[in-house]
Amino acid sequence: MKKTIAILLTFCMLFSAASLCVSAASKGSTVYTVVNPYKDVDWQNSQTYKACLHTHTTASDGKVPLKEWLELYYNAGYDILAVTDHGVINHGWDQMPRTNGIFNGFKTVTPLTQEEYAAFQNGTYPFKGDNRTYGRGMIDITGGIECNMAVVSKTHVNGYWSEYGQGVWGKENDYETAPKMIEKNGGYSVLNHVGDWVNSENYPERAHDPFYISYFANIFTKYKTCLGMEIVNNTDNCTRADRALWDELLQVVIPQGRNIWAFSDDDSEYRDEVGRSFELFPMQSCTEENVKNAMINGALFAASKYYHNSARDDSEFEGDGLVPIVTDIRIDGNKITVQCDESRGCDTIEWIADGKVIATDTSGSCTYTLDLNEYEDDLGCYVRFVLKSPAHGVTYSQAFELQYEGRVDKPIPASPLGDGIAAKGFWLWYQRLSVAIVTLIGEKILRRIGVIPKIG
Numbered sequence: 001m002k003k004t005i006a007i008l009l010t011f012c013m014l015f016s017a018a019s020l021c022v023s024a025a026s027k028g029s030t031v032y033t034v035v036n037p038y039k040d041v042d043w044q045n046s047q048t049y050k051a052c053l054h055t056h057t058t059a060s061d062g063k064v065p066l067k068e069w070l071e072l073y074y075n076a077g078y079d080i081l082a083v084t085d086h087g088v089i090n091h092g093w094d095q096m097p098r099t100n101g102i103f104n105g106f107k108t109v110t111p112l113t114q115e116e117y118a119a120f121q122n123g124t125y126p127f128k129g130d131n132r133t134y135g136r137g138m139i140d141i142t143g144g145i146e147c148n149m150a151v152v153s154k155t156h157v158n159g160y161w162s163e164y165g166q167g168v169w170g171k172e173n174d175y176e177t178a179p180k181m182i183e184k185n186g187g188y189s190v191l192n193h194v195g196d197w198v199n200s201e202n203y204p205e206r207a208h209d210p211f212y213i214s215y216f217a218n219i220f221t222k223y224k225t226c227l228g229m230e231i232v233n234n235t236d237n238c239t240r241a242d243r244a245l246w247d248e249l250l251q252v253v254i255p256q257g258r259n260i261w262a263f264s265d266d267d268s269e270y271r272d273e274v275g276r277s278f279e280l281f282p283m284q285s286c287t288e289e290n291v292k293n294a295m296i297n298g299a300l301f302a303a304s305k306y307y308h309n310s311a312r313d314d315s316e317f318e319g320d321g322l323v324p325i326v327t328d329i330r331i332d333g334n335k336i337t338v339q340c341d342e343s344r345g346c347d348t349i350e351w352i353a354d355g356k357v358i359a360t361d362t363s364g365s366c367t368y369t370l371d372l373n374e375y376e377d378d379l380g381c382y383v384r385f386v387l388k389s390p391a392h393g394v395t396y397s398q399a400f401e402l403q404y405e406g407r408v409d410k411p412i413p414a415s416p417l418g419d420g421i422a423a424k425g426f427w428l429w430y431q432r433l434s435v436a437i438v439t440l441i442g443e444k445i446l447r448r449i450g451v452i453p454k455i456g
Helices: 002-026 066-075 114-122 177-184 194-198 204-208 210-222 242-256 288-297 372-378 421-430 433-448
Strands: 033-035 047-055 080-083 145-147 157-160 188-191 226-233 261-265 277-283 301-304 326-332 335-340 348-353 356-361 367-371 382-389 393-396 400-403
Touching (some): 047 066, 047 157, 047 261, 066 080, 066 114, 157 177, 177 188, 177 226, 194 204, 194 226, 204 210, 204 242, 210 226, 226 242, 242 382, 261 301, 335 382, 348 372, 356 372, 367 372
Parallel strands (some): 188 226, 226 261
Antiparallel strands (some): 033 400, 047 277, 145 157, 157 188, 277 301, 301 393, 326 335, 335 367, 348 356, 382 393, 382 400
8 A cells, every 4th residue: 555655656757847848948049139118217206297299279170279178188287298189270378370261160279378388387477276386397298289270080199399290281091291291391290090991980990901001010110209199089980990000010110120109198178078088107307308318219008998909798897087007117137127107006008019918917916027038929019008997998018119139020911002103093082081081981881871880
């Protein structure tokens, strides 16, 4: 009997050792270099500043006068605000904007006085509520404008620190001209609500279409000052598939030597649209120059009280806007550790690579670590994370590029149109106003009569 027990114990020990060997073998040994967009953030001496980089006043199609508009964001606790009226460059909240007649209904816009302007920025302007403290100002991001002001195809592009776009109508179905001209004029741009143009809200498969991937990837590789794209706009309805398109673009653009930064904004016109979607900037001090550098380097987070997706399933939510806040990111060899503000909390973190969720942690511990070696088969050229709290909202990180030996990169897909005379002819035709109107109305009619199915 003792001999039998000894044999069984020996067998168990050998089996356990073999299991450990198999487990050790399953964990990879690749050495990764993680390119961290937040590497210059001094987490110990920084605080998080809240921003909206896409808003409208009565200088274009907004419904609230400038001063009242600023008060709404100021009272809501914002630290950074860019006024980006359609076809109207903001040279400062104390400067008279050059409106475009019929495009704002011939309304007169009254700028702030110099005293009011200074008070908003240094935090001495009177405020209501408990969302801010005396002395914490709200800075003005100058040179803001939404380009392509008159297009029906909604190919809108935000410009910052630029002199391009004043009164320019824009071409239909054209996201490229504005980034090109903004770069030529020394500014920076962001592509707005691309899902509106792609219509991926109704046809989510278009987020994976080589036509759109090729089109946007070529814009980002051509124009280095085109910083990124809105992955959330307003309530996230029109952008519900834009994270999928962003993931497709990251896979083909990062190998070309650049990243694509994520933005999230109200795109607000009405009072009740304030505070829906926003950016979070971890900085030591809130200055326009620091904001500019963070936008260029990707040291910001996209956030929203809304979370929608293409599946339109039970995971969607609307929170109160007190989204998870990141207080530290550490890179230790092949491990990425994220620390969240415990006072805000975080229910779930999802790690995403190549558009797929590769790891999920629902512990709510507020400290999360991803060991890249445990997921080697799932990794491509980047990883990013999403923090979710259904009661509050969602926070998206930028993509962390992964550099390592043996990385297999995806090329930018060839456009189905090619690049010859036929392609040029197509774009000349496609950028006509009549074509844009027919396309817009035609899709709506076909959906209504059931020829093209509508999702949701």
